[in-house]
Amino acid sequence: MPAEIILQPTPDAAALHQRREQLAAVRAALAERESELAQARAQLKAFEGRYLRQVGVLYAELDDLEARIAEREVDLYDSDAARRRARESRQRARETHDAAFSEAHEAPEFDPPPSLKSLFREVARRIHPDFAADDDERKHLTLLMARANEAYSRGDLDTLQRMLDDHREVNAAIAEEGSSAELLRVDRQIQHATRDIARLDAEERTLLASEISQLHRDAEAAALEDRDLLTELAAGLREQIAGARYRFDFIDRQIAAHGR
Template sequence: MPAEIILQQSPEVAALIERRERLAAVRTALAERESGLAQTRARLKSFEGRYLRQVGILYAELDELEARIAEREVDLYDSEAARRRAVEARQRAQETHDAAFSDAHEAEEFDPPPNLKALFREVAKRIHPDFARDDAEQEHFTLLMMRANQAYSRGDTEALQRLLDDYREVNTSTAEEGAAAELLRIVRQIQHAERDLAKLDAEEQELLASELGQLHLDAEAAAGEHRDLLAELASSLREQVAEAQHRFELIDRQIGAHGR
C-alpha cells in the first residue's frame, strides 16, 4: 500500500513509467521498420539481379549493335551529323553495358578511409551489445550496431556521426541521480527513435518510387495476372536485337558495294 501511495503522489515517477513504456513501444516499432526496410532492399536487390540477367544484358546487346550501326554510317555518309550520332550511340552503349554488368563493380573490395574506420571504432566502443547494462539495452544496441555496420559498409560518415552524437546527447546526464535525469534521457531517446522512424519511412518510399521500385511493382502486378513481365520485355528485346542485327548486316553490304 505505501508503494501505491508513493506512486500516486509522485507525478515524476508516473511520467517516468509512462515514458519508459513509450520508449519500449517506439523501439519495437523502429526494429520492425528496420526489418521491413531490410526486406524491401533485399527484395529489390534480388529483382534487380533477375532484371539484369534477363533484360539488362539484352539492352546492352541492342545498344552495342546500334552503336556499331551508327559508326558504320559514318563510313557510309561521312557527315558531321553521322559522326555526332556515332559518338552519342557509343556513349549510350557504354552506359548500358556498365549498368548491365554492375555486379562486377560491386564485387570490388571496399577500402574505407582511415577517418571512417576511426569513427566506426568510436561508435562501436559505445553501442556494442556487449556493453549493454540490461536485456532491453542489449536489444537496442544490437539494432544500433546493425545500423552502424550498414553505414560503415556504404561509407556513410554522416550516419555514423549521428549515432555517436545521439549516444553522447542521451548520456550527458548519466552523472546525475534520480528520476528527473532518467526521464530526460528517455525523452531524448524517444525523440531520436521517432526521428529515425521518419527517416526509415522516407527511405522506403524513395526506394519504392525509384525506377527499379516501380518496375518491381509492375512485375508484381503482372504476376497477379499470371504474366512474367521480365520474360515479356526480354522477348521484345530479342526481336529488336534481331532487327538491329539485320540493319547492321544491310549497311555492311552497302559499304562493301561502295568499296569502303
C-alpha cells in the same frame, strides 16, 4: 491494527514510467521499420539481379548494335551529325553494358579510410550490446550495432557520426542523477528513435519511387495474370536485336557498294 500505508508514485516517477513505455513502443516500431526496409531492399536486389540476367544483357547487346550501326553510318554519310550520333550511341552502349554486367564485376576490396575506422571504433565502444544494463537495452544496442556495421560497410560517415552525437547528447543530459535527469535522457532517446523512423520512411518512399521498384510492381501484377513480364520484355528485345542486325548488315552492303 494500524492502517496499511499505500505509497503513491511521485509525479516524476509516474512520468518516467510512462516515458519508458513510450520509448519501448517507439523502439519496437523502429526495429519493425528497419526490418521491413531491409526485406524490401533484399527483395528488390534479387529482382534486379533477375532483370539484369534476363533483360539487362539484351539491352546491352541492342545498344552495342545501335552504336555499331551509328559508327558505320559515319563511314556512309561522313557528316558531323552522323559523328555526333555515333558518339552518343557509343556512350549509351557503355552505360548500358556497365549496368547490365555490374553483378559480374568483382567488388573492389573494401579499404576504409582511417577516419571511418576511427569513428566506427568510437561508436562501437559506446553502443556495444555487452554494455547493456538489461535485456531491453541489449536488444536496442544490438539493433544499433547492426546499423553501425551496415553504415561502416557502406562507408557512411554521416550515419556513424549521427549515432555518436546521439549517444553524447543523451549522456550529456544526465549530468546529475535522479528521476528528472533520467526523464530527460529517455525523452532524448524517444526523439532520436522518432527521427530515425521518419528517416526510414523517407528512404522507403525513395526506394518505392525507383524505376526498378515500379518494374517489380508491374511484374507482380503480370504474375497475377499468369504472365512473366521479364520473359515478355526479353522476347521483345530479341526481336529488336534481330532487326538491328539486319540494319547493320544492310549498311555494310551499302558501304561495300559505294566502295567505302
